[in-house]
Amino acid sequence: MGNPFTSFSFFFFFFFTAIWLTSASPSPSVTLTLIPANSNLSPFKSSPSPPSLDQINAHDKARLIYLDNLIAKTDVPVGSGRQFQQAGNYLVKANVGTPGQTLFMVMDTSNDAAWVPCSGCTGCSSPTLFTLEQSTTFKPLQCGAAQCRQVSNSYCTLSDCHFNMTYGDSSFEALLSVDSLTLASSTIPSYAFGCLKSVTGTSIPPQGLLGLGRGPLSLLSQAGTLYQKTFSYCLPNAKSMNFSGSLRLGPVGQPTRILYTPLLTNPRRPSLYYVNMTGIKVGRRTVNIPPNVLAFDPTTGAGTIFDSGTMVTRLVAPAYVAVRDEFRRRINQPVTSLGGFDTCYSTPIVPPTITFQFDGMNMTLPEENVLIHSTYGTTSCLAMAAAPVNVNSVVNVIATMQQQNHRVLYDIPNSRLGVSRELCT
Structure with missing residues (x-):
């Protein structure tokens, strides 16, 4: 099969990723197919040019600013970003309203509230909007509704509940509403979401x-x-123009041969999926990382999360430096930098494996999850980076490139997260 990451252009394929229905029979569990936006199967074939390494770096820095500020219940400060904020996202094909109107909505494991662009929206970028006037089941929520107290930054206009939010380089104002939401064969009849009325900036997911x-x-x-x-x-890797991964909702069909680590609850960032990372190995050597650097701390919000919106794993600086230095020592060749990545090589290398160690399980990354390769020449880089120096993130993020070709299972009732190798093609 060869190395699937022969070009940084694979990030382009993930600018938008569509999720399609694969089962039409009613079931408490549904499996949906992930399609990269610029594959031959994608409805988003006309996406812009692939992002540069600098743009990828900026995308992840903005994402970490967003995650860092989830610690607060106030407005999240706007981070840097442009339209390439959509890099690394995955879309779910959903039908909203009665009769259903199809929208491709970004799947975000680090966010709770849903929102869609509604008719009359000022600043919405998508030509496809949810026409609320055509839905017989659409209803705005009033200020006394429980959901109005659950959403951040809510306020009242007359008797209706509204809320504000920032996301990437954008901010929006939305009317909190309920309507039918259908995913594959399953329907939630009264789903609360934000009906976008005004948007500023360019990084709000279009649909x-x-x-x-x-x-x-x-x-x-x-x-x-x-x-x-x-x-x-x-999550699949982009080794061809015709490939897919899958999203599986519900317990049916989940893997049985899988190792788990406990999910942790952090009241400082309650929406995020925290796990306890205990160490990192480069090859067979566990690198020297001070225990407090990886420690889960519900007081500060520190710890390690799995995230569906960050593209390249980010480690707090002391952890990253320890991994990077051992990686460099093992390669023992001259190092260059490229596009925000500081450990790159101009000649072909055979990298060591990198293993994330968690309570109860290890996640060992093969070469395809460790290296990314430049579009031109033979330069390859360690596909990890330090958290931005201007962000007090205190969060290690296991990102999508390192999750690719793994089945990642979120089992909330049993408070655990599982990972197993799987060819997602």
């Missing part, structure tokens, strides 16, 4: 966002027993 976080307004919470608060995904 909306569906939160798969852990809060009361997330898909898992609002679905009740439908999916039993269980889901998994397998």
Whole structure:
């Protein structure tokens, strides 16, 4: 099969990733197919040019600013970014309203509230909007509704509940509403979401966002027993123009041969999926990382999370430096930098494996999850980076490139997260 990461252009394929229905029969569990936006199967064939390494770096820095500020219940400061903020995202094909109107909504495991661009929206970038006037089941929520107290930054206009939010380099104002939401063969009849009325900036997902976080307004919470608060995904790598991964909602069909680590709850960032990372190995050597650097701390919000929106794993500086230095020592060749990556090589290398160690399980990364390769020449780089120096993130993020070709299972009822190798093609 060869190395699937022969070009940084694979990030382009993930600018938008569509999720399609694969099962039409009613079931408490549904499996949906992930399609990269610029593959031959994608409806988003006309996406812009692939992002540069600098743009990828800026995307992840902005994402970490967003994650860092989830610690607060106030407005999140706007981070740097442009339209390439959509890099690394995955879309779910959803039908909203009655009759259903199809939208491709970004799947975000670190966000709770859903929102869609609605008719009359000022600043929405998508030509496809949810026409609320055509839905017989659409209803705005009033200020006394429980959901109005659950969403951040809510306020009242007359008797209707609104809320503000920032996301990437954008901010928006939305009317909190309820309507029918259908994913594959399953329907949630009264789903609370934000109906976007005005948007500033360029990084709001064009056709909306569906939160798969852990809060009361997330898909898992609002679905009740439908999916039993269980889901998994397998993210593919971009080795061809015709490939797919999968999102599986519900307990049926989940892997049985899989190792788990406990999910941790952090009240400082309650929506995020925290796990306890105990160490990192480069090859067979566990690198020297001070225990407090990896420690889970519910007081500060520190720890390690799995995230569906960050592209390249980010480690707090002391952890990254320890991994990077051991990686360099093992390669023992001259090092260059490129596009924000500081450990690159101009000649072909055979990298050591990197293993993330968690309570109860290890996640060993093969070469395809460790190296990324430049579009031109033979330069390859360690596909990890330090958290931005201007962000007090205190969060290590296991990102999508390192998750690719793994089945990642979120089992909320049993408070655990599982990872197993799987060819997601």
